[in-house]
Amino acid sequence: MTTEHEMAIAIATEIGKQVPVKQTYEDAASPAMRQVGATFEDVVKCVRLVGFPIQWLAVQQDRFRSFIERAKEPIPEERRVLPVPQLLGPILEGIRYEVDETPISELFQNLLSSSMDRDKVNLVHPAFPALIRNLSSDEARILKHLVDEPITGLHLDSRSYPGHTHRTDLPDTVERWGESELYFEHLESLSLVQTVFSRDIDTFKFHPDGELVPFTICITLLGRRLMMACQPST
Structure with missing residues (x-):
């Protein structure tokens, strides 16, 4: 045996x-x-x-x-x-x-x-x-995308919908678009991405329920090092 x-x-x-x-x-x-x-x-x-x-x-x-x-x-x-x-x-x-x-x-x-x-x-x-x-397949796809370019979106600043992301420009490879807010919150909890909100009030956009604040999601140093280590060897 x-x-x-x-x-x-x-x-x-x-x-x-x-x-x-x-x-x-x-x-x-x-x-x-x-x-x-x-x-x-x-x-x-x-x-x-x-x-x-x-x-x-x-x-x-x-x-x-x-x-x-x-x-x-x-x-x-x-x-x-x-x-x-x-x-x-x-x-x-x-x-x-x-x-x-x-x-x-x-x-x-x-x-x-x-x-x-x-x-x-x-x-x-x-x-x-x-x-x-700790990653889902979609989160891995998002990280791969972020290595080359950030992801932008609009955050609805409203008392009626606190903390609501109105729209995010996800890469086409993501399969479950409806989970985007969960994906980004989870990736931030792992310190792999960070969200930067616009401070320029001229970039805010009107919405019937409040203001739409532009934001950018970028990969962190830890996230970039992870993806560098996971690049195919040549």
Whole structure:
């Protein structure tokens, strides 16, 4: 019967295949490499600590293999390093609940890729997997849009409708437009976006129930760093 340790070794071995063998078993133990990557033993311990049931691991092994393969594929072999446990564990846990080919699985895949890329690992923060797990697919699409340009809208300043967003120019990729206010409030709570209201009274517009105040939604430094870490490696 396959033990948890054996399954952990199998998955860690699959990850280990994606970096040069010499680096995995020799260079990875050096102080310089320890700053950007992990050892094979670190990865085994990490997979075990995640605590996946053995049955689930067995079923998902092919999916892990495909996920890891896609993550490492764009990285030149000489730049590949083993991902540190603080990133690998939460990423594996995250894809456990996510189907393939969604905006969220794409973020996880690219984040794993960055964590295995010697030239990009400095962009990755241990908080990023948790932030991705807290996003909806639409919120991921909004963040991707905000990297290139802000989103504008009109806020209805009225006693009858306090805090009501009258209109927001969402990107066409968003599927549930009616949830826009919830999306932006949630993204702000994660410190990934910020809303800036116009202070110029000349830009206010008349509405039967009050004034329409223009606002702009911008990505924050944290949001931009997250999206930079989740860009495909080249």
